Amino acid sequence: MRNELLSPAEMAEADRLAIAAGPLDGYGLMQRAGEAVAAIVLARYPGAMRVHVLCGPGNNGGDGYVVARLLAEAGVDVALWASGEPRTGSDAALAAADCTLERHPLSAFTAEAGSLVVDAIYGAGLSKPLSGDAKGAVDIVTGMNLPVVAIDLPSGVSDDSGEVLGSAFRAVVTVTFARKKPGHLLLPGRERCGEIVLADIGIREEIIDQVAPRTFENRPGLWIATFPAPAVDAHKYKRGHTSVFSGGPSATGAARLSALAAARSGAGAVTVLSPANAMHVNAAHLTSIMLRKVDAVEDVHDLIGDRRPSSFVLGPGFGIGDKARDFTLAMLAKNRQDGAVEGLVLDADGITSFRNATATLFEAAGRPDAPALIMTPHEGEFGRLFADIAADTALSKLAKAREAARRASAVIVYKGADSVIASPDGRAAINGNGAPWLATAGSGDVLAGIIAGLLAQGMPAFEAACAGVWIHAEAGSRFGPGLIAEDLPLAIVPVLRELTGSAAR
Ligand SMILES: NC(=O)C1=CN([C@@H]2O[C@H](COP(=O)(O)OP(=O)(O)OC[C@H]3O[C@@H](n4cnc5c(N)ncnc54)[C@H](O)[C@@H]3O)[C@@H](O)[C@H]2O)[C@H](O)CC1
Numbered sequence: 387m388r389n390e391l392l393s394p395a396e397m398a399e400a401d402r403l404a405i406a407a408g409p410l411d412g413y414g415l416m417q418r419a420g421e422a423v424a425a426i427v428l429a430r431y432p433g434a435m436r437v438h439v440l441c442g443p444g445n446n447g448g449d450g451y452v453v454a455r456l457l458a459e460a461g462v463d464v465a466l467w468a469s470g471e472p473r474t475g476s477d478a479a480l481a482a483a484d485c486t487l488e489r490h491p492l493s494a495f496t497a498e499a500g501s502l503v504v505d506a507i508y509g510a511g512l513s514k515p516l517s518g519d520a521k522g523a524v525d526i527v528t529g530m531n532l533p534v535v536a537i538d539l540p541s542g543v544s545d546d547s548g549e550v551l552g553s554a555f556r557a558v559v560t561v562t563f564a565r566k567k568p569g570h571l572l573l574p575g576r577e578r579c580g581e582i583v584l585a586d587i588g589i590r591e592e593i594i595d596q597v598a599p600r601t602f603e604n605r606p607g608l609w610i611a612t613f614p615a616p617a618v619d620a621h622k623y624k625r626g627h628t629s630v631f632s633g634g635p636s637a638t639g640a641a642r643l644s645a646l647a648a649a650r651s652g653a654g655a656v657t658v659l660s661p662a663n664a665m666h667v668n669a670a671h672l673t674s675i676m677l678r679k680v681d682a683v684e685d686v687h688d689l690i691g692d693r694r695p696s697s698f699v700l701g702p703g704f705g706i707g708d709k710a711r712d713f714t715l716a717m718l719a720k721n722r723q724d725g726a727v728e729g730l731v732l733d734a735d736g737i738t739s740f741r742n743a744t745a746t747l748f749e750a751a752g753r754p755d756a757p758a759l760i761m762t763p764h765e766g767e768f769g770r771l772f773a774d775i776a777a778d779t780a781l782s783k784l785a786k787a788r789e790a791a792r793r794a795s796a797v798i799v800y801k802g803a804d805s806v807i808a809s810p811d812g813r814a815a816i817n818g819n820g821a822p823w824l825a826t827a828g829s830g831d832v833l834a835g836i837i838a839g840l841l842a843q844g845m846p847a848f849e850a851a852c853a854g855v856w857i858h859a860e861a862g863s864r865f866g867p868g869l870i871a872e873d874l875p876l877a878i879v880p881v882l883r884e885l886t887g888s889a890a891r
């Protein structure tokens with residue numbers, strides 16, 4: 387499955403390469419785009435009394451002129467509303483010339499109940515907040531609650547960031563071309579798109595390969611090739627050993643949630659590392675999961691020497707301070723080559739502990755052969771480590787995660803309803819299968835555990851993080867109402883079963 391997302395620049399490049407390679411020229415691509423949208427309208431709304439096609443001045447409007455012409459040719463009652471004149475010689479001007487329907491100014495737009503709107507005002511070229519006639523049309527359509535089919539993107543949604551510039555349509559269906567764009571998945575854009583239909587307009591796979599996009603929709607196709615399946619001769623340590631640091635006596639539950647999730651995700655052995663004063667509390671609640679006392683940094687070294695855990699989780703319920711920093715740096719100082727530590731998932735208090743010591747953390751993570759560092763900040767934690775990036779309003783969530791990953795030499799899982807996973811090598815993925823049920827206490831602890839469990843089984847850090855986010859979201863979405871974090875480790879099992887089936891194929 388192809389999961390690439392195209393930035394506006396990459397889409398323009400694909401466009402240019404496709405036109406250069408032929409056989410379609412720019413107007414040919416536009417006609418294919420218009421045909422795809424008209425087919426959706428006819429299939430989905432066969433009974434629409436009237437279709438209002440709203441055309442802007444650019445090529446998005448050009449697609450709209452094609453749609454208006456094709457719908458009228460199919461016998462639909464079409465009203466055509468135009469905002470601005472296409473530039474002379476543009477593909478949009480050709481499309482407008484081929485569409486002989488009477489054109490009304492968008493500033494005079496009115497509609498009737500029972501009609502449908504095709505939004506072709508702005509697409510990839512949106513450059514500023516909607517105003518004037520475009521904003522007026524959004525207000526009327528939204529006020530009347532008319533169904534909208536958006537071409538490429540609902541006008542007002544940025545394809546780069548998913549931001550709503552001023553105001554935007556809320557579409558029932560958005561038809562986009564060649565590949566989805568980040569704005570289809572990032573919030574609030576995702577909510578404005580409705581169902582997204584991807585139409586093939588003749589931009590071939592080789593063209594996309596030439597553009598070599600580095601942004602992806604987070605779906606199994608992105609990482610299934612590295613998804614672990616136990617070998618026939620598996621024994622427990624061969625399936626990976628994950629260790630999870632516990633907090634003190636009154637903060638042990640988070641680590642156990644992580645540990646359970648790591649075990650469910652397939653790590654053959656999992657150990658909770660507990661301070662001496664919390665050993666009894668932890669022991670009372672653990673069965674298959676092992677327990678070991680770890681109070682000082684020497685204990686961390688001993689553990690790594692003796693038991694060779696391949697991945698760690700530090701942060702959930704751990705407490706903020708020197709101990710978190712010392713333990714983290716001790717792990718990052720190990721060499722991956724020795725087969726010692728593959729990686730560390732730093733979450734919650736583990737992240738916050740470095741708010742005034744970011745350079746030390748980033749340097750340790752950037753050392754060649756250091757274990758992989760995966761950080762899983764939500765918005766607040768992200769701002770603690772990357773205050774300047776967080777405050778930069780010119781950057782999308784995608785760009786923020788990417789810049790943070792590069793700076794920290796870490797895989798960053800920037801959590802939220804539209805989690806972004808970014809790798810220091812420049813790859814990034816946007817997650818789209820989340821559900822509000824996942825916003826529950828302890829949910830993040832489970833996510834950290836799943837990622838660490840996958841890491842322990844040899845999955846590369848970026849893929850493990852992507853897979854962890856997707857599996858966690860899928861389990862939560864399928865479970866639905868009533869979900870609490872305790873349910874999640876078991877709820878991932880059916881998801882894992884399906885994935886293991888597809889990995890074996
Ligand atoms: N890429 C492809 O393969 C294909 C894309 N198609 C369609 O083309 C649009 C992108 O067209 P473009 O002309 O670049 O941009 P727009 O039509 O979105 O915008 C036109 C123009 O409008 C001005 N503008 C933008 N925002 C505002 C605003 N808020 N207020 C006032 N004016 C604004 C600005 O000058 C823009 O340049 C893409 O989305 C597809 O639908 C093809 O037809 C098929 C192939």
Ligand SMILES: [K+]
Nearest residue numbers: 505508539541
């Ligand atoms: K549009």
